Amino acid sequence: MGRKFFGTDGIRGRTNQHPMTAEMAQRVGQAAGAHFQRGDHRHRVVIGKDTRLSGYMMETALISGFTSVGMDVVMVGPVPTPAVALLARSMRADLGVMISASHNPYYDNGIKLFGPDGYKLSDDDELAIEALLEEAPKLVDASAIGRSRKIEDARGRYIHFAKSTFPEELRLDGLKIVVDCANGAAYQVAPSALWELGADVIAMGVTPDGTNINDGCGSTAPAALQARVVAEGADLGIALDGDADRVIIVDENGKLVDGDQLMAVIALSWAKRGLLEGNGIVATIMSNLGLERFLQANGLDLVRTAVGDRYVLEGMRAGGFNVGGEQSGHIILSDYATTGDGLVAALQILACLVEEGRPASEVLHAFDPLPQLLKNVRFGGGAPLETEAVKAAIAEAEKRLNNVGRLVIRKSGTEPLIRVMAEGEDEKLVEDVVDSICEAVKAA
Structure with missing residues (x-):
């Protein structure tokens, strides 16, 4: 049903x-x-x-x-x-x-x-x-x-919880951090938690007016954060979304670090410390093949699920894993939380930086991702994926990517969008197959 x-x-x-x-x-x-x-x-x-x-x-x-x-x-x-x-x-x-x-x-x-x-x-x-x-x-x-x-005191209770997930022996003294709260739910708690742990905090997206949430800010629009990190000479940038259950990181050079890289860093760190359960992590079908290869090279497994953090969590609970997430930045660390938590995930990344004593650009580049392209096509109704023309375009794309890449096409569960993603060794081929399917969907 x-x-x-x-x-x-x-x-x-x-x-x-x-x-x-x-x-x-x-x-x-x-x-x-x-x-x-x-x-x-x-x-x-x-x-x-x-x-x-x-x-x-x-x-x-x-x-x-x-x-x-x-x-x-x-x-x-x-x-x-x-x-x-x-x-x-x-x-x-x-x-x-x-x-x-x-x-x-x-x-x-x-x-x-x-x-x-x-x-x-x-x-x-x-x-x-x-x-x-x-x-x-x-x-x-x-x-x-x-x-x-x-x-x-709800916000105070959450700040106390978030700080408790950061290793007691570590501090953030000497780190300059720009945090973009997307004018959303974390506009008070995230800057406060980071400051209380000793960081020099520069806060953005902390003046909500009811209509500016996610408006040119936060994890889905990180350009302003990238520029600010470079301008301030900061060590790191943290971008949360409107309800702060996802996070994207920006390194000191203004380069984006997505959820795949974050999961790789946390997984390897926890594995070395004997904290990783299930000998691997859970991610979705959208995660880059480079992540899978990186984990395999380090003796760790990747279990894939359907898109959605609820399905990631189901996979984690079924397989006994304590790290999972999505490329978009939903990171679930079940030792601490029952759902994605952007601030808690960011604190784990910060702990890795403090322990390593190296720049974010070095620590957070765990693997080279394969060329991957995701495009969204908005539709007004009907079922474009069921049309013969779209089915034919998908079949042709799968044939071209056979043994050299992956193709993932799905209807968004939250918006009227068809999401078309491909990845492979050949960037031009990836671009061609995505464009061909998008054009077929638009025509349908």
Whole structure:
């Protein structure tokens, strides 16, 4: 059975258009609240958000939904997505909710749900909630309506947690770090945590106004950070996305370091220290073949999954791995967190730099990636991948790449996009096959 509302990362869409309306948010609160009311204790949900203008509207609607079915609500304000997962578990809540569309523009929003264990919901839970969305809500008696309250120290609790993941014997003294918080959820916590660990911090993207989240800043638009790192003579740049569950690093020369390189560095460091579990890592089909070859050369394994950090996490839990992630910068370190955490991943990278005592450009270039090209084609409707012309273009591309590269084509789970990726030894061939498929999709 397919999911009607949930994508690869919760429910997401343009605000005030179905399904991302206040009415729908209220229904999600009622359905999820009913689904997770298990046991005879007082039921509780933790709700966080990023800095989007629509966050207030969605938060209010969710509170209305949850309280109407008898759940108490704890509001924690603007915090990173991993903070919601952490707080939901530490506060013994039945459910955690993050209101965010991650790296999308401000006019989009989304609802991410976490279970009492701090993990994103399973397919079964999402399907059960979707079924309840089709039914009349189970409203409680007036005497049983839930209460809501706000806690003021949520950001402090998360900062303390993030710092606890950094080795106690190390400090960041002497390191100049530029951090770009994307005018998003980490605009307070990330600069504070880095400063408290001793770094000289230059903060960007820390003046959210409700509409500037991810706007020319953050992990999906790092050009300003790259320039700032070079201009300031900084040792490193850190770019987070709107809800701070992903990270991209910039070295001292302004060169981007993606999630594949970060996973390689962490995996090798942890393996040397006897901390790496599963003798390898988990990554998606989008990760570069160079990463796989690097790990193999060091006696480590790479297990690939479908795109989406939830599938990475499933692979990690199934295989007993404690490091996994995506090329886009979602890094999951299950020793510390139940979901991707950009700040915690950055702190592990910083620990490697401090221990090595070498520039970021040397430490963070673990392998030479194979030529890889990813292009997105926006579509207005229908199923372009099912047309005969597109199928023929894909078949021809696979034939040309046979034994010399990889081809990955998929529909985005969060946006109306077809993503076309190819990689191989021959950069010109890679470019040609991607362009040919993109043209076929556009024509369809």
